[in-house]
Amino acid sequence: MKRLDPVLEEDTKRMLVDLEGDSAVEGRSVLVTGGAGFLGSWLCDLLLKLGAQVTCLDNFSSGRLDNVSHLLGHERFRLVKQDVTRFERNDKYDFIVHAASRASPEDYQIHPIETMLANSLGSLKVLEVARRCDSKILYTSTSEVYGDAKVIPTPEDYWGNVNPIGPRSCYDEAKRFGEALFMSYYRKYGVDVRIARIFNTYGPRLREDSAYGRAVSRFISQALRGDDITVYGDGEQTRSFCYVTDMTVGLYLMLTREGVKGQVVNLGNPRETTINELAELIKRITNSRSRIVHLPPVPDDPRRRCPDISRATELLGWRPRVSLEDGLRRTVEWLKRKIES
Numbered sequence: 001m002k003r004l005d006p007v008l009e010e011d012t013k014r015m016l017v018d019l020e021g022d023s024a025v026e027g028r029s030v031l032v033t034g035g036a037g038f039l040g041s042w043l044c045d046l047l048l049k050l051g052a053q054v055t056c057l058d059n060f061s062s063g064r065l066d067n068v069s070h071l072l073g074h075e076r077f078r079l080v081k082q083d084v085t086r087f088e089r090n091d092k093y094d095f096i097v098h099a100a101s102r103a104s105p106e107d108y109q110i111h112p113i114e115t116m117l118a119n120s121l122g123s124l125k126v127l128e129v130a131r132r133c134d135s136k137i138l139y140t141s142t143s144e145v146y147g148d149a150k151v152i153p154t155p156e157d158y159w160g161n162v163n164p165i166g167p168r169s170c171y172d173e174a175k176r177f178g179e180a181l182f183m184s185y186y187r188k189y190g191v192d193v194r195i196a197r198i199f200n201t202y203g204p205r206l207r208e209d210s211a212y213g214r215a216v217s218r219f220i221s222q223a224l225r226g227d228d229i230t231v232y233g234d235g236e237q238t239r240s241f242c243y244v245t246d247m248t249v250g251l252y253l254m255l256t257r258e259g260v261k262g263q264v265v266n267l268g269n270p271r272e273t274t275i276n277e278l279a280e281l282i283k284r285i286t287n288s289r290s291r292i293v294h295l296p297p298v299p300d301d302p303r304r305r306c307p308d309i310s311r312a313t314e315l316l317g318w319r320p321r322v323s324l325e326d327g328l329r330r331t332v333e334w335l336k337r338k339i340e341s
Contacts, residue, residue: 008334012046015049018249019252024256025050025256026051026052028051028053029053031091033057034101035056037058037099038103039248039251042245043251045071054077054078055078055091056078056080057087057100058079058082058100083122085121092133093135096136100122104214105214108171112170120177127185131191135192136194137194138196139193140198141196141197141198144171147161147302154306154307155310156266156308156311168300192261196267198247199266199307200216200242201241201242201247202214202244202331206331216278216328223286226288228290229290229291232294232298233275233294233298235279235294236274237275237301237304238304238306240270243320246321250267266309269320271306276292281328282332285332
């Protein structure tokens with residue numbers, strides 16, 4: 001098997017320390033849709049280390065084979081190249097994670113229908129599997145369901161402020177529909193569904209290229225190359241950046257813990273950071289001479305984004321542990337090596 005990048009290897013060990021003695025998935029079968037994507041691949045790594053049999057389903061529309069290539073020779077890992085909307089298998093799964101979806105705003109606006117189908121028809125497909133297998137099933141939803149939130153920090157009982165026909169609606173409304181479908185299966189059939197509303201997450205494996213790039217990976221790539229760091233709008237909009245290992249542990253706890261059936265839980269870092277602050281921090285960490293330049297604002301771009309994570313703390317005992325500066329340094333180290341290779 002291919003050797004993991006040193007940053008990924010060390011981070012995986014850190015997650016295992018956080019979950020020391022956990023045996024919830026040992027010997028169990030887990031399906032991860034979108035398993036070659038950013039978060040899905042981290043979950044595959046963690047689940048295998050904890051003794052699970054993992055089936056990774058991905059059509060590679062935004063996922064990368066390189067994210068899971070080191071797992072291809074693993075006896076408990078199986079890769080299925082297929083679109084989740086066409087998923088038909090009779091295998092038995094104890095746990096399912098439905099993470100298949102484009103998540104980058106530029107990318108999902110280029111592919112709006114595929115994005116909506118992954119979260120509607122794709123959700124229906126995996127929910128039927130969970131119903132047949134009596135699986136615990138986790139839906140990776142998003143803070144985008146809140147739209148341009150008027151309540152900050154935002155709790156799970158906030159209903160959102162979303163433009164249902166705007167350029168981001170293909171993702172926002174697809175995720176809202178997916179949540180409603182998951183809850184319908186919970187109420188009608190008693191399926192053990194769990195919904196994680198994920199706030200901005202970053203770290204190694206986050207794509208930096210073209211339509212897939214998001215603020216953190218794009219800024220780092222620009223800074224390392226000496227290009228202008230491009231900030232949309234005035235840069236005073238805020239986000240809450242959570243390092244990928246913290247998020248992966250949170251998703252694992254959502255999937256496996258008792259007392260979470262039918263629950264919707266915010267997962268994210270409660271520290272608010274402006275995009276200008278992020279750009280300046282990345283410029284300092286990379287020791288870059290790049291200029292920070294401002295481009296026209298993006299339509300329907302939320303002004304503030306910050307989660308209330310009290311429910312995650314109460315139900316899961318979870319809080320982010322990695323600071324933004326530490327997480328960015330690790331991401332820079334990984335991306336720098338990737339660019340130079």
